[in-house]
Amino acid sequence: MADVGIKISTPGIDSRKANKSQLLMSSSSPFLKLDTQSQTSFQTVLLLFNNDPPEPVYPTIYSLTVVYKFAHGFKYTPRVWSLFQVVTPPIGTHFTQSYFQDVGVIGAHTADDEVEMYISADSTYVYINVNKFNDGLGDPNNLIGTLIKFTIFTFVDDLSGT
Amino acid sequence: MALPAGIFPNNSSPLPNQVVGLKLSQPGYSATNASDTQLIFNSSWPSVASAFTKLVPKGSAGIVAHNLGYPPFTRAFPMDDNGGFLPFIASTQDAFRIYPNVDAENVYLSNGPTTVAYMIDCSNIDLSTDVDYPVLPSVGVNTAYDPNFGIKISKDNKSVQSKDPRDFVLHSRYRSPLIQAVKTEKTMPSGNIRNGGAPNNTGGIVAYVNSAGKATWVYGFIKVGPTLASTINPVDSYHYCPYFSQAYPTTRTDGISTYTEYLFGDTGATIVVLRDPFFAPTIKQAFY
Numbered sequence: 001m002a003d004v005g006i007k008i009s010t011p012g013i014d015s016r017k018a019n020k021s022q023l024l025m026s027s028s029s030p031f032l033k034l035d036t037q038s039q040t041s042f043q044t045v046l047l048l049f050n051n052d053p054p055e056p057v058y059p060t061i062y063s064l065t066v067v068y069k070f071a072h073g074f075k076y077t078p079r080v081w082s083l084f085q086v087v088t089p090p091i092g093t094h095f096t097q098s099y100f101q102d103v104g105v106i107g108a109h110t111a112d113d114e115v116e117m118y119i120s121a122d123s124t125y126v127y128i129n130v131n132k133f134n135d136g137l138g139d140p141n142n143l144i145g146t147l148i149k150f151t152i153f154t155f156v157d158d159l160s161g162t
Numbered sequence: 163m164a165l166p167a168g169i170f171p172n173n174s175s176p177l178p179n180q181v182v183g184l185k186l187s188q189p190g191y192s193a194t195n196a197s198d199t200q201l202i203f204n205s206s207w208p209s210v211a212s213a214f215t216k217l218v219p220k221g222s223a224g225i226v227a228h229n230l231g232y233p234p235f236t237r238a239f240p241m242d243d244n245g246g247f248l249p250f251i252a253s254t255q256d257a258f259r260i261y262p263n264v265d266a267e268n269v270y271l272s273n274g275p276t277t278v279a280y281m282i283d284c285s286n287i288d289l290s291t292d293v294d295y296p297v298l299p300s301v302g303v304n305t306a307y308d309p310n311f312g313i314k315i316s317k318d319n320k321s322v323q324s325k326d327p328r329d330f331v332l333h334s335r336y337r338s339p340l341i342q343a344v345k346t347e348k349t350m351p352s353g354n355i356r357n358g359g360a361p362n363n364t365g366g367i368v369a370y371v372n373s374a375g376k377a378t379w380v381y382g383f384i385k386v387g388p389t390l391a392s393t394i395n396p397v398d399s400y401h402y403c404p405y406f407s408q409a410y411p412t413t414r415t416d417g418i419s420t421y422t423e424y425l426f427g428d429t430g431a432t433i434v435v436l437r438d439p440f441f442a443p444t445i446k447q448a449f450y
Contacts, residue, residue, distance in 0.1 A: 005331075006315065008183050008205045019231045020213040021288035024183060025332070027315050029211040029286055033327055033336035034439050037307050042443045049450050064252040067450040077246050079239060079283070081339070083379055085417065097406045099377065099417045102260050103250045104405070122246035131252040143450075151443070156327040156336060159239050159247065159281040161217030 032079070033156045040070055040126075044151045046087075047128070049143040058136040068128040072121070072154050080126055081153040082119040088147035090115065106130075106148065113138025117148065126154055163416035170353045171371045172345040172433075176294040186313050186334065188305060198298050198440070202334045203313050207440060208295040209338035214284040224272030224394065228284045233264045233400050235287035235381070235434050238271060241279040248278075261381060261402035263395055264289070270394035287341060289383055289400045289432045294343045297374055301442045307335055337439040342378065345370050347385070347430035356425065368431040369421040377417025379436040384411045389427030400432060 005027030009015035013022045020029050035041040045068065053065035072078055082102055089096040090107035095114075097104040108114035113134040120127045128150065132141060165171065183205035187193040191200040198204060214228040220243075228234065240258035242248040250257045258278060263270040269282050312334030316322040320329035327336060345368055354367040372378050382403035391397045403411040403422050413422045413433075424431040 005318075011182065019288075020211075020286050021230070021232045021234070021291065023286065024208070025205045026211070026286075027331045028318075029213050030317065030331040031209045031211045031336070031338045033330070033333065033338065034441075035327070035336055036304060036441045037335060039444045042439060042441065043446060044443045045446045045448050047448045047450060051450055053450070062252045062255070068448055077241075079237075079281075080247060081237075081379075083377070083417070085377055099415055100405050101379070103257050116250065116252075118250040120246065120248050120250075122244065129250075129252070131250070133252075133255060151438070153339065153439075157212070158328060159217070159241060159245065161215045161281050 041154050047148045049146045052142050052144050053130050055140050056134050061135045063132045065130050066127050067130050069125045072126050076158045077121050077123050079155040079157050080121050083151045085149045087149050090141055090143050090146045107141045109139040115141045163419050165419045169367050169369050169421055170351045171369050173349040174294050176296055208341040211286040212283050213286045216282050218280045220279045221275045224276050226269045232288040233266050233290055234284040236264050236284045238262050239281040263399050263401050265399040273394050292346050292349045304441050337441055339439050340437045342437045343435040345433045365425040367421050367423045368433050370433045372418045380415050380420045381434040382413030382422035383432045384424045384428045385430035387427040387429045
C-alpha cells in the first residue's frame, strides 16, 4: 500500500514511529464497519424454544437444525461475530456454557450426548444452528423452554482478506 | 458471577477523554464541546480496526506471518468450500480455531497444512499492553443519517465516490465495536499472584469486572512459557483460553466478571474486553 494517508497516534506516541496498535486511526487500518442504517447489522435476539429440535436417530449420531436465520442483504459472505448467553438452560441439563461466542454447548447429560449452538453464514443468510449429538448411549436433550439471548454483529466487511 | 473469594480485579488506569485528534459533530453542535452522543465521528473512540488481513486457502501452511511487531488480538474465520463461514461441522464434531495463537510476528492456525480455508483478521489490539478506555454512554436512539454530511476515507486505489462500503477505511455511516480494556499480568494485583513453590502452581490470575454491569465481549489468553512451548505455541506467544474448559488454560466468565489463570511455567495472561458499537441495536424476540 502506498505510504500516503492519515494517521493519528495515541497521546505520547510519535505517529511516524507508531506501530498499528499505537494508532487511534490510520488510513492503512480499516475500521470494522457495522451499518448504522441497517436493521440486521447489530441485533440482540431473545430466542425461546417452544418446540424441540429433532434428536438424532442412531446410527446417525447428529441432528442439525437451523433455529434462526436472517438475510444479511449482501451478495457475499460477511464477517460475523456472535455472543450467546443461556438465560434458561434446557430442563434437566447437567452442563451448560452460560456464556460463549460463536460455538458453545447449551446442554448435556453425559459424555455421550450434548447440544451445540453455533453461528454460520453464507452469501445470503446468517444462521443460528442447533446440533444435537448422541452416540447412542446418551440421553435426549429437550430444549422446550430454553431461552437464549444472542447478539450478532454482521459487518459489511467480507472474507476476501483484502 | 462475582469473582471468587481471593481473586481481585486488575488495577485500572482509565485514559482521560482525549482533546487531540479528529472530531466531526452533528449539525448544530460545536465540535469543540460536543458530547460523544452529539458527534458523528471522534478519532478517540477506541474502535477495532483491521491491521492485517489475509485469506489462507485450504492446504496452506498453518503459520502465517503478519509482521506487525506486536501480538495482535486475531479472529480467524474458518470457511467451507463455498466460501461461507463455518466454525463447526456437525457431522464430525469438528470445531475450528476462531482465536488462533499469535505472537509479534505470526498467526498459528495449525501444526501442518490447514484443513480448511481461513480468513484471518489481525486487529489493532496489542495483547501484551494494558489499556483502559473511558466507557462511552449507551445509545438509546440512533440519529438520522445524512449522506451529504460526514467523513469518509477510501482504501488505496478505491474511489471515495464508491457505493461499496468495503472500499472504505473510514465512513461515518458505519461504526466499529469498541475496545474497552486490555488487562495483563503487568497490572495484576499482588493478591492474585500464585506461588505454590512448584511450576505447576506458580503463576497468577488476571481478572476484570465490567463496571457497566452487563455482559460484554471478553476473551482470555495465556502467554506461553518454555515448559509448554511447541511449534504452534512458541515462547511468548499468546494462547487462547476457551470458556468453561475443564482443561488448562481456561477463561471463567459470565461476560461481566472474568478471570484467567496462568500456571505451569507460563509467564502471563491477558483479558481483552470489547464492547458494543456506539449505536443502538435492533432488539427482537424470536421463537422456534
